Amino acid sequence: MSANRIQPRLPKGMRDFLPADMIKRDYVFGVVRDVFHLYGFEPLSTPVLELRETLYGKYGEDAEKLIYNAQHPGGKEELALRYDLTVPLARVVAMHESAIMLPFKRYQLAPVYRGERPQKGRYREFYQCDVDIVGVADVSADAEVLGVVVSTLRRLGFPNFTVKINNRKLLSAMGQYSGVPDAQLGDLYRSIDKFDKIGADGVRDELIQRGIDAEAVARMMALLVDNHLNADKLGILEDVMGGVDSAAEGIRELRDLSAHLNDAGVPRQFVEIDFTMVRGLGYYTGPIFETVVTEPQIGSLSGGGRYDGLIGMFRKESLPTTGVSLGIERIIDVMDELGLYPAHIGGTVVQALVGVFGPDLRPAATALTAQLREAGIRAELMLQDRKVGQQFNYADKKGIPLVVLQGPDEAARGEVKVKRLRDGVEVTVAAVVLAETVRSMLV
Amino acid sequence: MSANRIQPRLPKGMRDFLPADMIKRDYVFGVVRDVFHLYGFEPLSTPVLELRETLYGKYGEDAEKLIYNAQHPGGKEELALRYDLTVPLARVVAMHESAIMLPFKRYQLAPVYRGERPQKGRYREFYQCDVDIVGVADVSADAEVLGVVVSTLRRLGFPNFTVKINNRKLLSAMGQYSGVPDAQLGDLYRSIDKFDKIGADGVRDELIQRGIDAEAVARMMALLVDNHLNADKLGILEDVMGGVDSAAEGIRELRDLSAHLNDAGVPRQFVEIDFTMVRGLGYYTGPIFETVVTEPQIGSLSGGGRYDGLIGMFRKESLPTTGVSLGIERIIDVMDELGLYPAHIGGTVVQALVGVFGPDLRPAATALTAQLREAGIRAELMLQDRKVGQQFNYADKKGIPLVVLQGPDEAARGEVKVKRLRDGVEVTVAAVVLAETVRSMLV
Numbered sequence: 038m039s040a041n042r043i044q045p046r047l048p049k050g051m052r053d054f055l056p057a058d059m060i061k062r063d064y065v066f067g068v069v070r071d072v073f074h075l076y077g078f079e080p081l082s083t084p085v086l087e088l089r090e091t092l093y094g095k096y097g098e099d100a101e102k103l104i105y106n107a108q109h110p111g112g113k114e115e116l117a118l119r120y121d122l123t124v125p126l127a128r129v130v131a132m133h134e135s136a137i138m139l140p141f142k143r144y145q146l147a148p149v150y151r152g153e154r155p156q157k158g159r160y161r162e163f164y165q166c167d168v169d170i171v172g173v174a175d176v177s178a179d180a181e182v183l184g185v186v187v188s189t190l191r192r193l194g195f196p197n198f199t200v201k202i203n204n205r206k207l208l209s210a211m212g213q214y215s216g217v218p219d220a221q222l223g224d225l226y227r228s229i230d231k232f233d234k235i236g237a238d239g240v241r242d243e244l245i246q247r248g249i250d251a252e253a254v255a256r257m258m259a260l261l262v263d264n265h266l267n268a269d270k271l272g273i274l275e276d277v278m279g280g281v282d283s284a285a286e287g288i289r290e291l292r293d294l295s296a297h298l299n300d301a302g303v304p305r306q307f308v309e310i311d312f313t314m315v316r317g318l319g320y321y322t323g324p325i326f327e328t329v330v331t332e333p334q335i336g337s338l339s340g341g342g343r344y345d346g347l348i349g350m351f352r353k354e355s356l357p358t359t360g361v362s363l364g365i366e367r368i369i370d371v372m373d374e375l376g377l378y379p380a381h382i383g384g385t386v387v388q389a390l391v392g393v394f395g396p397d398l399r400p401a402a403t404a405l406t407a408q409l410r411e412a413g414i415r416a417e418l419m420l421q422d423r424k425v426g427q428q429f430n431y432a433d434k435k436g437i438p439l440v441v442l443q444g445p446d447e448a449a450r451g452e453v454k455v456k457r458l459r460d461g462v463e464v465t466v467a468a469v470v471l472a473e474t475v476r477s478m479l480v
Numbered sequence: 481m482s483a484n485r486i487q488p489r490l491p492k493g494m495r496d497f498l499p500a501d502m503i504k505r506d507y508v509f510g511v512v513r514d515v516f517h518l519y520g521f522e523p524l525s526t527p528v529l530e531l532r533e534t535l536y537g538k539y540g541e542d543a544e545k546l547i548y549n550a551q552h553p554g555g556k557e558e559l560a561l562r563y564d565l566t567v568p569l570a571r572v573v574a575m576h577e578s579a580i581m582l583p584f585k586r587y588q589l590a591p592v593y594r595g596e597r598p599q600k601g602r603y604r605e606f607y608q609c610d611v612d613i614v615g616v617a618d619v620s621a622d623a624e625v626l627g628v629v630v631s632t633l634r635r636l637g638f639p640n641f642t643v644k645i646n647n648r649k650l651l652s653a654m655g656q657y658s659g660v661p662d663a664q665l666g667d668l669y670r671s672i673d674k675f676d677k678i679g680a681d682g683v684r685d686e687l688i689q690r691g692i693d694a695e696a697v698a699r700m701m702a703l704l705v706d707n708h709l710n711a712d713k714l715g716i717l718e719d720v721m722g723g724v725d726s727a728a729e730g731i732r733e734l735r736d737l738s739a740h741l742n743d744a745g746v747p748r749q750f751v752e753i754d755f756t757m758v759r760g761l762g763y764y765t766g767p768i769f770e771t772v773v774t775e776p777q778i779g780s781l782s783g784g785g786r787y788d789g790l791i792g793m794f795r796k797e798s799l800p801t802t803g804v805s806l807g808i809e810r811i812i813d814v815m816d817e818l819g820l821y822p823a824h825i826g827g828t829v830v831q832a833l834v835g836v837f838g839p840d841l842r843p844a845a846t847a848l849t850a851q852l853r854e855a856g857i858r859a860e861l862m863l864q865d866r867k868v869g870q871q872f873n874y875a876d877k878k879g880i881p882l883v884v885l886q887g888p889d890e891a892a893r894g895e896v897k898v899k900r901l902r903d904g905v906e907v908t909v910a911a912v913v914l915a916e917t918v919r920s921m922l923v
Binding site for chain 2: 142
């Protein structure tokens with residue numbers, strides 16, 4: 038390297054995706070979009086750069102330290118890179134009120150930026166994938182959102198996963214019923230949220246350490262633990278707490294949600310009511326959801342719920358909203374680990390390499406390539422003059438399934454050879470049926 | 481609005497794309513990607529944020545003022561938002577040398593950021609769409625790149641466009657042959673570049689004003705103008721300048737390029753040699769390309785060429801590279817203006833709205849919706865309880881082609897109604913054949 042040539046580097050926590058990875062990501066993105074469209078969710082795009090005033094004060098102080106600020110040398114506006122897709126949604130709904138019809142069912146699949154400490158599986162630029170329904174207060178909307186999550190993961194080939202559902206109203210009622218003071222409800226939720234990690238005893242100990250009255254803790258734990266594995270969780274809870282207004286409402290919403298999921302044919306094996314599932318974010322107001330896979334042990338694949346107050350941050354009156362964020366980066370990690378990609382998703386988009394026997398036969402090879410492309414086959418023409426053996430090696434190394442080659446003998450007879458590298462099958466056919474031949478050998 | 485609620489705004493020059501626009505953009509992006517794949521170009525992704533040192537010193541001082549800088553509060557790295565997709569390509573090729581096979585045929589379709597003064601058709605966040613081939617010195621690669629441009633525009637339905645081709649070596653030779661000193665070649669190119677705008681007389685006047693010797697100007701103008709509309713431009717030029725080495729090389733490359741395009745079956749009506757086409761960027765070293773449409777008068781739709789030195793900015797030895805940047809935002813503008821979208825690309829992704837006759841029939845409507853989605857039809861379930869007439873109005877206003885409705889009578893008979901809003905055609909069919917019926921009515 039010469040002295041003044043800089044060693045190329047990437048910023049910390051940022052990634053390039055070379056074709057072999059991009060092809061997999063694009064496959065996942067494509068499946069996700071297809072399912073969203075089937076459910077009638079429409080695409081939305083917002084810019085990476087927002088005004089700083091739009092983002093600041095929305096995520097809390099700790100998060101604000103992670104927001105990237107931006108400016109060009111002559112620029113006077115204070116800008117920031119988007120931190121999530123929810124605040125931009127709220128801004129869009131307020132700004133384009135007259136152009137948006139309610140219900141507004143939108144999805145957005147786009148990168149967000151957070152200056153977090155990079156570690157395995159955590160990056161500073163990563164994709165979020167949100168589906169939300171703005172404008173519907175009824176749990177029919179929550180059921181739609183859950184349906185899209187289940188369909189997406191099934192379509193992607195996830196063998197087993199569980200969408201856990203709970204309800205914030207019910208959680209609050211459980212706290213109040215147990216005698217936990219309102220001021221300590223936040224502490225209560227934070228501890229319950231660890232149920233899967235630290236178990237019932239761990240939660241109990243932590244609640245007592247947080248200074249919550251021992252009797253209240255005992256009542257709360259009874260509500261959580263006794264129902265934890267019971268099929269009729271809601272019935273038991275209703276017997277105990279049915280008289281508490283917010284409990285009754287939470288229970289009713291969970292029952293309605295279950296009924297909607299049944300009507301929509303969502304298989305029950307993928308959905309489970311779990312009173313210990315809390316979701317960290319403070320803005321949820323009703324049903325909450327979280328998807329977990331047990332193998333590999335990787336945390337949640339999606340999270341969401343109803344947040345009827347949030348859209349009001351940019352608007353005089355809020356609008357009822359429910360949605361879910363698919364952990365698309367984690368989904369891709371799991372797909373990589375479990376090898377869930379279909380066979381045709383390989384390291385290259387190319388289906389056939391058209392080799393060039395020698396300079397004299399380059400025009401013919403060029404024409405054959407055009408013929409394949411015209412027929413919808415993804416074909417690469419060998420652009421450099423290399424020995425035939427090297428051309429086969431190139432195709433093999435790149436993972437191209439077929440090599441098409443026309444030597445002088447074939448050319449003289451109007452024929453062409455097609456070889457499948459996987460199993461060495463080779464055929465010689467009339468050039469006019471090349472495309473059909475290639476297509477049949479790709480299966 | 482309450483006093484402390486901020487009026488939501490976007491930064492200057494930034495855009496949201498609501499669903500109706502996004503559906504069109506995604507259609508264009510989809511066609512473009514499909515064609516790139518047919519030609520064997522593979523997807524690449526690089527982060528929006530690059531190290532400032534990667535971008536600075538690459539675009540010239542004026543451009544540097546337009547680069548957005550970025551940083552998060554605790555961040556020590558000096559970052560910048562990408563300004564184009566070419567410098568990131570050069571960085572990627574140098575950084576991932578061992579993982580990349582040559583030739584590296586990649587495309588990237590992604591937003592870039594420039595703090596330019598916003599004006600009609602010019603934004604601070606806009607998509608670029610680049611296809612490049614790294615590692616092939618032969619013009620067969622330039623022909624591939626031109627082929628992909630022609631195929632893309634044809635596939636998008638552009639009725640007429642012209643890809644102009646020229647060669648930097650030939651331009652330099654023409655200048656030298658005419659007697660323009662090397663130091664004034666830049667001035668010469670800048671004036672010739674305006675040929676389409678100011679005409680032959682304008683170029684002549686400007687060259688003389690720039691202080692280029694009148695005799696040299698006259699010789700240069702003869703080369704440009706005499707050939708401007710002549711079919712055998714290259715033959716005439718060869719007769720005059722064939723003895724000048726670089727001219728001979730440029731002419732040979734243009735001839736080879738033409739031959740390759742013929743072999744690939746690229747219709748000649750879309751390609752034209754134009755000696756007055758220069759391309760602004762200094763880094764081109766051989767063939768150069770530019771696509772223009774005459775109607776609407778909107779400037780160039782693509783630009784590119786061979787730049788064999790550029791990859792060397794991050795690498796000891798450069799690699800021969802040729803490529804083209806499709807002006808994707810401009811292409812979308814033209815498609816909007818000429819109405820080039822297929823009929824099925826409308827304001828919504830939804831193909832059928834499943835109405836709800838009343839609360840009792842919501843479970844049945846939910847099941848019908850699931851049935852449609854299972855069959856691959858993009859269906860929206862009416863989530864709110866509204867009067868039937870309002871539901872039809874909603875579908876109409878949103879541009880949903882079909883409404884599916886099951887009233888109590890239909891439900892009792894296991895039937896369902898499907899109405900096409902465009903022409904009012906309505907059928908009542910057995911619920912089990914709903915999906916087939918909907919599909920047939922969508923055509």
